[in-house]
Amino acid sequence: MPLAHLSQDVILKQIIESTPAPKIAFDYTDDPARNRVYLALLESIVSQQISTKAANSIFARFLALFPDGYPYPEQLIAKSPEELRSAGLSGQKSIYLQSVAAFALENPMDNAFFSGMSDEEIVQYLLPIKGVGRWTVEMLLMFVLDRPDVFPIDDLVIRQKMVKAYGLTETGRALYKRLHEIADRWRPHRTLASRYLWRWKPDG
The missing domain is CATH 1.10.340.30 (Hypothetical protein; domain 2)
Known part of the structure:
Protein backbone atom coordinates (compact mmCIF):
# COMPACT_ATOMS: atom_id res chain seq x y z
CA MET A 1 0.00 0.00 0.00
CA PRO A 2 1.34 3.49 -0.87
CA LEU A 3 0.67 4.99 2.56
CA ALA A 4 2.34 2.08 4.34
CA HIS A 5 5.41 2.51 2.15
CA LEU A 6 5.56 6.28 2.65
CA SER A 7 5.05 5.90 6.40
CA GLN A 8 8.40 4.12 6.66
CA ASP A 9 9.75 7.68 6.56
CA VAL A 10 9.02 8.73 10.14
CA ILE A 11 8.78 12.44 9.35
CA LEU A 12 6.51 11.89 6.36
CA LYS A 13 4.41 9.52 8.48
CA GLN A 14 3.73 12.37 10.92
CA ILE A 15 2.78 14.66 8.03
CA ILE A 16 0.37 12.07 6.60
CA GLU A 17 -1.26 11.49 9.98
CA SER A 18 -1.84 15.22 10.54
CA THR A 19 -2.98 16.13 7.03
CA PRO A 20 -6.31 15.51 5.23
CA ALA A 21 -6.05 13.12 2.32
CA PRO A 22 -5.31 14.99 -0.94
CA LYS A 23 -8.14 15.55 -3.37
CA ILE A 24 -8.01 15.35 -7.13
CA ALA A 25 -7.00 18.80 -8.37
CA PHE A 26 -8.15 18.57 -11.98
CA ASP A 27 -11.45 17.12 -13.16
CA TYR A 28 -11.39 17.30 -16.93
CA THR A 29 -13.79 15.55 -19.25
CA ASP A 30 -12.81 12.24 -20.84
CA ASP A 31 -14.53 13.27 -24.08
CA PRO A 32 -11.86 12.47 -26.70
CA ALA A 33 -12.85 15.59 -28.63
CA ARG A 34 -11.93 17.71 -25.61
CA ASN A 35 -8.35 16.85 -24.84
CA VAL A 144 -4.02 14.85 -15.44
CA LEU A 145 -2.08 11.75 -16.49
CA ASP A 146 -2.14 10.30 -12.95
CA ARG A 147 1.53 9.33 -12.94
CA PRO A 148 2.37 7.98 -9.45
CA ASP A 149 6.05 8.77 -9.08
CA VAL A 150 6.65 12.44 -9.91
CA PHE A 151 8.78 14.63 -7.66
CA PRO A 152 8.39 18.32 -8.63
CA ILE A 153 11.56 19.63 -7.04
CA ASP A 154 11.24 22.96 -8.85
CA ASP A 155 8.05 23.69 -6.93
CA LEU A 156 8.88 26.33 -4.31
CA VAL A 157 6.26 25.13 -1.82
CA ILE A 158 7.52 21.55 -1.97
CA ARG A 159 11.07 22.71 -1.25
CA GLN A 160 9.98 25.01 1.59
CA LYS A 161 7.87 22.31 3.23
CA MET A 162 10.65 19.72 3.02
CA VAL A 163 13.23 22.15 4.42
CA LYS A 164 10.94 22.83 7.38
CA ALA A 165 9.89 19.21 7.95
CA TYR A 166 13.38 17.74 7.76
CA GLY A 167 15.24 20.66 9.34
CA LEU A 168 17.52 21.10 6.33
CA THR A 169 20.23 23.75 6.34
CA GLU A 170 21.79 23.18 2.92
CA THR A 171 21.41 25.68 0.10
CA GLY A 172 21.89 25.67 -3.66
CA ARG A 173 22.96 22.43 -5.29
CA ALA A 174 23.58 20.78 -1.94
CA LEU A 175 19.95 21.37 -0.99
CA TYR A 176 18.66 19.91 -4.26
CA LYS A 177 20.86 16.85 -3.75
CA ARG A 178 19.54 16.37 -0.23
CA LEU A 179 15.91 16.78 -1.32
CA HIS A 180 16.38 14.13 -4.01
CA GLU A 181 17.95 11.78 -1.47
CA ILE A 182 14.96 12.16 0.85
CA ALA A 183 12.42 11.79 -1.96
CA ASP A 184 14.16 8.70 -3.33
CA ARG A 185 12.94 6.87 -0.22
CA TRP A 186 9.36 7.58 -1.32
CA ARG A 187 9.65 5.82 -4.69
CA PRO A 188 7.47 4.68 -6.40
CA HIS A 189 4.88 6.94 -4.71
CA ARG A 190 6.50 10.39 -4.85
CA THR A 191 3.37 11.97 -6.37
CA LEU A 192 1.29 11.07 -3.32
CA ALA A 193 4.04 12.23 -0.95
CA SER A 194 4.22 15.58 -2.76
CA ARG A 195 0.48 16.03 -2.59
CA TYR A 196 0.56 15.50 1.15
CA LEU A 197 3.35 18.07 1.46
CA TRP A 198 1.29 20.65 -0.44
CA ARG A 199 -1.65 20.16 1.92
CA TRP A 200 0.41 19.94 5.11
CA LYS A 201 0.14 22.94 7.43
CA PRO A 202 3.32 22.96 9.53
CA ASP A 203 1.75 24.99 12.32
CA GLY A 204 -1.50 23.08 12.27
Missing part, protein backbone atom coordinates in the same frame (compact mmCIF):
# COMPACT_ATOMS: atom_id res chain seq x y z
CA ARG A 36 -7.51 16.84 -21.12
CA VAL A 37 -3.79 17.50 -21.56
CA TYR A 38 -4.40 20.33 -24.02
CA LEU A 39 -6.96 22.00 -21.76
CA ALA A 40 -4.75 21.60 -18.67
CA LEU A 41 -1.81 23.19 -20.48
CA LEU A 42 -3.94 26.18 -21.38
CA GLU A 43 -5.18 26.56 -17.80
CA SER A 44 -1.66 26.23 -16.43
CA ILE A 45 -0.40 29.05 -18.67
CA VAL A 46 -3.27 31.30 -17.66
CA SER A 47 -2.46 30.58 -13.99
CA GLN A 48 1.22 31.50 -14.19
CA GLN A 49 2.31 34.20 -11.72
CA ILE A 50 -1.19 35.25 -10.64
CA SER A 51 -3.47 34.26 -7.79
CA THR A 52 -5.78 31.26 -8.05
CA LYS A 53 -8.84 33.51 -7.83
CA ALA A 54 -7.64 35.76 -10.65
CA ALA A 55 -6.63 32.76 -12.76
CA ASN A 56 -10.03 31.11 -12.38
CA SER A 57 -11.78 34.32 -13.39
CA ILE A 58 -9.59 34.90 -16.45
CA PHE A 59 -9.78 31.27 -17.57
CA ALA A 60 -13.58 31.36 -17.35
CA ARG A 61 -13.66 34.52 -19.48
CA PHE A 62 -11.21 32.91 -21.91
CA LEU A 63 -13.42 29.83 -22.32
CA ALA A 64 -16.44 32.08 -22.82
CA LEU A 65 -14.80 33.44 -25.98
CA PHE A 66 -15.60 30.16 -27.72
CA PRO A 67 -19.04 29.06 -28.98
CA ASP A 68 -19.41 25.97 -26.78
CA GLY A 69 -16.96 26.94 -24.05
CA TYR A 70 -14.10 24.83 -25.38
CA PRO A 71 -11.10 26.40 -27.17
CA TYR A 72 -10.60 24.01 -30.06
CA PRO A 73 -7.07 24.58 -31.41
CA GLU A 74 -8.15 25.93 -34.79
CA GLN A 75 -10.55 28.35 -33.09
CA LEU A 76 -7.92 29.53 -30.61
CA ILE A 77 -5.36 30.17 -33.35
CA ALA A 78 -7.93 32.26 -35.22
CA LYS A 79 -8.48 34.62 -32.28
CA SER A 80 -6.97 38.08 -32.57
CA PRO A 81 -4.71 39.50 -29.84
CA GLU A 82 -7.46 41.98 -29.01
CA GLU A 83 -10.03 39.23 -28.46
CA LEU A 84 -7.71 37.33 -26.15
CA ARG A 85 -6.79 40.46 -24.21
CA SER A 86 -10.51 41.09 -23.66
CA ALA A 87 -10.51 38.04 -21.37
CA GLY A 88 -7.78 39.59 -19.24
CA LEU A 89 -4.84 37.80 -20.84
CA SER A 90 -1.48 39.49 -21.35
CA GLY A 91 0.02 39.64 -24.80
CA GLN A 92 2.67 37.11 -23.81
CA LYS A 93 0.18 34.62 -22.39
CA SER A 94 -1.94 34.99 -25.53
CA ILE A 95 1.09 33.97 -27.60
CA TYR A 96 1.76 31.02 -25.30
CA LEU A 97 -1.87 29.83 -25.53
CA GLN A 98 -1.79 29.94 -29.30
CA SER A 99 1.54 28.10 -29.22
CA VAL A 100 -0.16 25.26 -27.35
CA ALA A 101 -2.96 25.26 -29.93
CA ALA A 102 -0.49 25.16 -32.83
CA PHE A 103 1.34 22.25 -31.21
CA ALA A 104 -1.93 20.38 -30.62
CA LEU A 105 -2.86 20.67 -34.30
CA GLU A 106 0.40 19.08 -35.40
CA ASN A 107 1.14 16.58 -32.63
CA PRO A 108 -0.85 13.95 -30.70
CA MET A 109 -1.58 14.86 -27.09
CA ASP A 110 -4.11 12.26 -25.95
CA ASN A 111 -3.87 9.82 -23.06
CA ALA A 112 -3.47 6.81 -25.35
CA PHE A 113 -0.44 8.40 -27.02
CA PHE A 114 1.21 9.26 -23.71
CA SER A 115 0.49 5.87 -22.14
CA GLY A 116 3.47 4.33 -23.89
CA MET A 117 5.90 7.07 -22.83
CA SER A 118 7.94 7.51 -19.68
CA ASP A 119 7.51 10.61 -17.50
CA GLU A 120 10.75 12.11 -18.80
CA GLU A 121 9.81 11.38 -22.41
CA ILE A 122 6.58 13.32 -21.92
CA VAL A 123 8.50 16.22 -20.37
CA GLN A 124 10.84 16.39 -23.36
CA TYR A 125 7.95 16.03 -25.80
CA LEU A 126 6.06 19.05 -24.43
CA LEU A 127 8.95 21.35 -23.48
CA PRO A 128 9.30 22.81 -27.03
CA ILE A 129 5.94 24.57 -26.58
CA LYS A 130 6.43 28.27 -25.78
CA GLY A 131 5.41 29.03 -22.20
CA VAL A 132 5.62 25.39 -21.07
CA GLY A 133 8.37 24.48 -18.60
CA ARG A 134 9.27 21.35 -16.68
CA TRP A 135 7.12 22.31 -13.68
CA THR A 136 4.07 22.72 -15.92
CA VAL A 137 4.54 19.28 -17.45
CA GLU A 138 5.13 17.72 -14.03
CA MET A 139 1.77 19.10 -12.89
CA LEU A 140 0.17 17.43 -15.91
CA LEU A 141 1.90 14.17 -15.10
CA MET A 142 0.64 14.29 -11.53
CA PHE A 143 -2.89 15.59 -11.88
